[in-house]
Amino acid sequence: MIRFIRQRAVENPWVLRTIFGLLIAIFIISMGWIGFTPSNTRVVATVAGASIPLQEYEDAYRRTYEAYQNIFKDQFTPELLKQLDLKHTVVNQLIDERLWRLTADRLGLSVTDEELTAQLVKIPAFQRAGQFDPTVYEQTLLRNHWTPQRFEEAQRLQLLADKARAAVRTSTALLPQEQPAPAPPAPQSPDKNTPPPPAPPSPDAVRQQKEERAVMAFLANLRAQTPITINDKLL
Numbered sequence: 001m002i003r004f005i006r007q008r009a010v011e012n013p014w015v016l017r018t019i020f021g022l023l024i025a026i027f028i029i030s031m032g033w034i035g036f037t038p039s040n041t042r043v044v045a046t047v048a049g050a051s052i053p054l055q056e057y058e059d060a061y062r063r064t065y066e067a068y069q070n071i072f073k074d075q076f077t078p079e080l081l082k083q084l085d086l087k088h089t090v091v092n093q094l095i096d097e098r099l100w101r102l103t104a105d106r107l108g109l110s111v112t113d114e115e116l117t118a119q120l121v122k123i124p125a126f127q128r129a130g131q132f133d134p135t136v137y138e139q140t141l142l143r144n145h146w147t148p149q150r151f152e153e154a155q156r157l158q159l160l161a162d163k164a165r166a167a168v169r170t171s172t173a174l175l176p177q178e179q180p181a182p183a184p185p186a187p188q189s190p191d192k193n194t195p196p197p198p199a200p201p202s203p204d205a206v207r208q209q210k211e212e213r214a215v216m217a218f219l220a221n222l223r224a225q226t227p228i229t230i231n232d233k234l235l
Helices: 002-011 020-030 054-075 078-084 086-107 113-120 134-143 148-170 203-225
Strands: 043-047 050-053 228-230
Touching: 043 054, 043 086, 050 054, 050 086, 054 078, 054 086, 078 086, 086 148, 086 203, 086 228, 113 148, 134 148, 148 203
Parallel strands: none
Antiparallel strands: 043 050, 043 228
């Protein structure tokens, strides 16, 4: 995989750039969402018989905690931590990822090496001067106690979950009655003291809202139909 990434980094110098801070936060959090299950360990939750080990939960919690700490800084107080209910937030994120992976399996989805590479080269933590750097990649993983093989497998599983979510979104279409109404014509002699009427939402915005509702409803239904247990004593 490293050789493949090196080739892509040379052949495609146009590596896409995205919001640095947001992707760093997502990168830190997602590193806890792994499919590796160590043996002889306690289980914090099960999803359809698949275990979420305590170690995986603790890694995800620590990285999520650090991400929130970096975002809120001095405002990240014990009161805010309690409001966020971070322990249950993290375990539920892990459960949701398992559910989406199950959905991906049922849909027969897969992730190619090319798709995985395209995802890795976009992560700013692995870049130098705006381009993917294999040395930075290996050093960053080493500092976080990851091997490339383990990290790439984790990212492959994450991409599978993303594909399942995308499949639900693309199956959603606006009905004729859901199309936003056109904006009313502006008055010929507008009153300066009267604010203009708000513009109606665009069809894209309405569709995105419906897609998000569909994803949430699908996940809620999936949760209701899937045997899930959480060991609160370990949280």
